[in-house]
Amino acid sequence: MRSSDFLVLPLLALLLGCPGTDDDDDTTPFDCSLGVWNEDGSWEDLDGADVELIFGFQGFLWISVQVEADAGGPDFANILFSAEVGDDDPFGGSVPNVPFTAQDGARRSDEVQVRLDNDEGPEPFIGETLHLAIRGRAGARECTAEADMTLRDDDPCLHTDDEPVCPDDDDSADDDDSGR
């Protein structure tokens, strides 16, 4: 988001419709899949792909994914997800009101963050297969998608602020940027 967008959002909100609630029993399916929008502008399907595990703020771990629907997809959807790594118990969460925007004849969601248990750091996840399943609901419309992806760690640094802190960066731990 850039600064010029800040003022536009409230006006957009007044104009946009509502996706409704999550409790409709008579749902109409629509197609969706899991992917990610690469920095070079290309769309990458996540099923069978590698995905970067982000080691970030306060040691939290996550991956970011997006949901693609066809051109008739929703403006917003409530996303329920479940993730399973190796033999560990699946875990999950939900993200309400995820916006979808038109791109290349499809509708693609904003970033959906899947936060992994960081109790023992990122190491146990590297190289493991993560099975991700999602359900998107927009009023009476619903889609499900699943993907298997391999967790990679091309960037082992900890992204906490402007400058990453890397395991081999001996100087990093001696800096005190505490403002004093």
Added chain:
Amino acid sequence: MRWILLLLLAGCSTPWQAEHLEPYPNPFGPADVGWAPQPNRDNPQEIAVVGHRAFVTLPGSPDEPGSQIAVINLNTGGVSRIGVGRSPTGIAAHPNGRFVFVANRFSNYISVVDVGLQTEIQRLPSDFYATELAFSPDGRELWITNRWRDAVAVWQLREVGRGFEVTDRFEPGVPVGTNPRDLAMSEHGTTVAVASITGLTVSVIDRASRTELHRLDLGAPANDVLFVGEHLIVATTSASTHHHAFAGPDTDGDGRPGDGTPNINFADLQNELAVYNLATGELLHRYTSDTICCRDYRDVDPGDAARLGELLPPEDTWIVGGSLPEQLTWAHGRIWLSYSASNELQSFTIDPEDGALSPGPVLDSGGHNPHAIVGTEDGLLVTHRLGETVGVFDSAGAFDRSIPVGDLSGGAFPATDAEIGELFNFVTAPFTVDGDGSCTHCHREGGNIDKAFSMPLTRRVGVGLRQTMAYRGAADSRPWFFESGMDETNFVPVMNELSRIENFCCSDYTLWPSGPPAGCSENPPPECFDEANPGSIDGAVATRPYEFAPDRPTLEPTRDAFYEARIESLIGRSESYGDGLFWEDPVTGTKRALDLDFDGITRALGLFLLQEPNLLPNPNEADRGSVRRGEAIFNSGATGCVACHPAPSFSLSTTTRGDAGLPLVMRPVVTPLRAEDGTNLDLFAQGFVDLFPAVEQDDCEDVCGADCEDNPSVCDDLRDVAFGVTPLRGIWDRADGMLHHGRARGLREVLCTPGHPALLPGEVGFNEVDGIPDSHGGTSHLSPAEIDDLIAFLETL
């Protein structure tokens, strides 16, 4: 003729009628994910003992208020109920021993209960939100704190037959700090002390002249007050704002930056007892709960000269043993104190000469969320506000038994996943690494204390700040906090502050930058017991300059294990019930309960905040000319208020508005908090922005281009952050400090442009951005009377 005259006179006055405030409708309902039916609870709160009977108020919650008190026969243990007004809170026994008076916060009267008849015999008209009561020793005067009026009222009473006549009313009464709750009268009735839980002060009032002698500024909520001889004891928390000692805004008013204390963020949150000289108002002692506990950068040791450890309170003052000093009493020659956030009690002896306290052992309270503590002839009684019971103790504080007085028909507390979250909210300390903090330290009774804190989300750790936000009406402010970036499942940086992950050996990513050794949890390696924590890394990289004490604060090797062990010890289970908190397969719909680890407890708390909004019903009369005029101003295009603050939550940045593509944020509408060099102290840590995609902040490169490559902070004076729109519903009850930085004092300062004629002497208009007025709605054209009308309307929301 005489009859006609009497009829005319009768027609001129409206007979008083009992009225009751109605709860706000709960926006979280069966259609919402996670909703589940909740058991009714009575939340026993205050106690008055008369002879062999104990009278206990049962206020319920703001969403489901009760209208009864319980009566315990202390000889038999039998419990009966008496109907009173809505949401009875305070209770006091009349000195004649034949009546108890009950303050009903959601009714416009005080109930008089005949002890012998065991029934309400009289309703004495009062303002709504009468909260706590204290009689003069002769029983002829009643002092009443009022949360709505921010005042303490004084009634003169006369016994008439089997009841009372109020012969004189001094109302609203003596102005005191925001949201007064507890009060006490000195032994001989010469002095009254009133504690304000939101306003962070104690008012010491001369009873005869009804004038305030001292306004004691605690810098922290005043939870209770107690007179002991010539001394006034105040139960409170730490005055710190969690900043560095000498960096950032001057939050302790000493003319220097910072808060004057070396600990930062939640490690700076302590539990305290203050002792004052009653005659002079002089602070004699301030005891604290500080400890050397943690393996993260926030906690400073007294011997750490490099980090100003000498500024810590002397170690001989570290005698407060529990979390959130809640209620005080004098019984059996000692001061007794309940700790609501740690399920504990403690007693103290006091030196009558100098007021010095000596601590007794910390004791188990025998139930969840202890509140009132009172003495009986041979022991003590303690209400368990969440446990729905009253604990019975001997005179040494040994627990004997619990007597159910509340509503346990829905099962023992906690009986649902939302109630597990409620337990964590109020009894947080067992889940913290230092045993000190709780959610309710800052969100007292679900409100927001009048204090802005350093928070871990800011770019300049220990320097920036955010005003505490109210928990009440959490659904209205969802996504949460000023940034509108977090929701009920993921406010993990705040939770992390309670028990930072670096404190758990196998979770410590600073000790094991490449990951802990295999099997660390099951078989912790020697480093877990003898290695110092090398530092903390989250925007404030810091190392301890000396070998830290080897003992880690907890035995559990990981944080998840710590959480599961603590919830298991509290409620006998370590997974959710599954009624509101569950994992669901998105494809098959299969559901199962969740482990109550760090993530599970975080979600339980989020669920509670949605399930129980706890907005206090609004007592302000909406059918008034000023309110109608104010509403028209609010809705006018000239002010533009309604564009960003539409009903029902009076915010755009909330999911209660129909899920219109939220969250919504916008550039600052008031001048950011800035350092002397112009640096915007509101800026977020980049890691925080990365963790929460909905959070918005100008990128350095977009503002200053290539210069950022050499210095990422080069444009910190030009970059801005985006904030959500604060919901206005319930604003009548919030702290005076407003806006994201808490600098505006009340709605007038929020609304007025600089120099606006409506401003009172000394007030500052905050409706401007860097000198450009009307940035927060057009108000410069409004007259002072119109500003008053607008405020009158806002206070009815």
